[in-house]
Amino acid sequence: MSNQTLEAKARDVTSTADEERRRVKRRHAANRRMQIYGLSAIGFAVTLLGILVGSLVWSGSPAFVQTHIRFEVFVDPSKVNQDDLYRSNWRSIAQDGFLATLPEIPNPRDRRAAAGILSSGAPYVLRDMIISDPDLIGQTFEVSLPASDPIDQFNKGVVTRDVPEDQRIVSNQVIEWYDILDADDRLSTPFNWRLITQADSRFPELAGLSGAIVGSFYALMVCFLISFPVGIASAVYLEEFAPKNRFTDLIEVNINNLAAVPSVVFGLLGLAVFLQFFGLPRSAPLVGGMVLSLMTLPTIIIATRSALKAVPPSIREAAFGVGASRHQVVMHHVIPLAMPGALTGTIIGLAQALGETAPLLLIGMNAFITSDPGGMLDPATALPTQIFIWADSPERGFVARTSAAIVVLIGFLIIMNLIAVVLRQRFQRKW
Structure with missing residues (x-):
């Protein structure tokens, strides 16, 4: 082989190696750019969140004294x-x-x-x-x-x-x-304990959130008692027992669509059905909880079905292999493994319901209530509607109380999300 041929091959090898190095550098540069984009997006989101929370705390801090x-x-x-x-x-x-x-x-x-x-x-x-x-x-x-x-x-x-x-x-x-x-x-x-322990008042210096907190508690309790068992049972049936046909496909499509329906539509539904047709009392936490349960059901069903799908097929196959029936497989093996995800979806759905305002306004849970509700049928407000009422008040003292009420609402939402994380860690099983 001549020297020219050897030199040509050497040049080809060198050129190929240089091209590979350039490709590796480009890939590394692309990875670094992607990391920078991601960190920048996270930093931008955290900055905006910090500005929001900081402005609320700054403007609402005077209401806490x-x-x-x-x-x-x-x-x-x-x-x-x-x-x-x-x-x-x-x-x-x-x-x-x-x-x-x-x-x-x-x-x-x-x-x-x-x-x-x-x-x-x-x-x-x-x-x-x-x-x-x-x-x-x-x-x-x-x-x-x-x-x-x-x-x-x-x-x-x-x-x-x-x-x-x-x-x-x-x-x-x-x-x-x-x-x-x-x-x-x-x-x-x-410290202004009346902000937490007293109900609403026409005097800003005496107005509190006690009535709204109790009203939100009753509404969420009704929402949980309705949406949790119905949502879990619906998800288990659709995922484990329902035959795959056009009817079940239609149900799945409608459930996914209901999760994206604006909350004001559920408020109109509650106004037409629960108040006007059934004649239930206006401004009652019972009606508010029933309306919120309609909103929460799609979220719970979708989250529970995802948790059921995440259970490995080997769990089912092993249970069937030892002679368990389908009912036993689902009740004793699949549901316990999927329960952390179902609980997480439930609490996230309840947290979303806690912050909803439009449906509660339509059923009248924005009345001026100066005492805590004594039951689910008594007139009441909720935290979001109380914030709406205070934001619409002309007195300057309600400006700080509006921001303070938002801080309290965010605090409850954080607590509920922390509960979801704790429950998920507590009941999660590894396989």
Whole structure:
């Protein structure tokens, strides 16, 4: 073989090796670009999520504390109706004790303005204290009652004194009285437990989420009791027992389509069927739970069927091999292995139902309810509809409470997803 032929072959080998190296470099570069794209997308999503949660926490944090005014009050027996404490003159008792902390104010108009520093709902708080302990009648004791919403906003810095008087909700005279109270160390901002323990109120400083939380609990309980057994049974039948024909194919298509139907359609269905046809009570958690169960069923069925499909065929074959019937195979082997996935799908479906607003609005669960519902047939609101109500309120104090309610709702959603992860890890079996 000549030297020219050897040199040509060597050049071909070198060229082929160089081409392979270039291809490997291109593949590695493509992999690096894909990783960068993926990390960038994740970083962008996490950044947006952080901005959302951060803005909600920042705007809602003032609602988690509440301005209170500390002063002594004398429960005058002459102003108390011993036969019916609810009909006593609690407003006069609270205002007299509060105005005693300020310099003499002879003008009735100024006295009304000064009394406005105290919340309009403060007399009801005092009334509840006396009802829980009637021995306080005729005594002088110290109380800490909530301030009005303008004073609360001013104390938290939402309303500032450097704004012209005609452009803020707190007058200069009220600011002078506020400074006197502040100098006497009568103002405090404790944690606002009323946001969690009290129901809704027309006064922002007294409004809470207790009624909405209880209403959401009842609705989700009804939703779970209906959707979980029906969804699991439907998925098991369709996946393990139903014959494969056009009818079952039609059912599967409709189930997949129902999972994508807008929630407002289910609300219209509940309005037409449950309220107008069956005559069930409006604004009741029972109706809300039934409507939410219609939304949750497709999610549970699809998730359960996926969990059933994930069970290895060898499990079924081994059970059949030892003489088990189809019913025994499904009940004793397949369902226990698929239950973690079914529970995960159920909790995710319930979490989705917890955040739904449109169907609950259509069945009337957005009424003004000032007490916790006593049962599933009592009028109630839910967390999403309570957020909607507060967002539509004109008072400035409800702005922070709206964001705080969203934070509480997100907290419940996180808890439910954590429960789904724990249950999946707890019941998951490896094979």
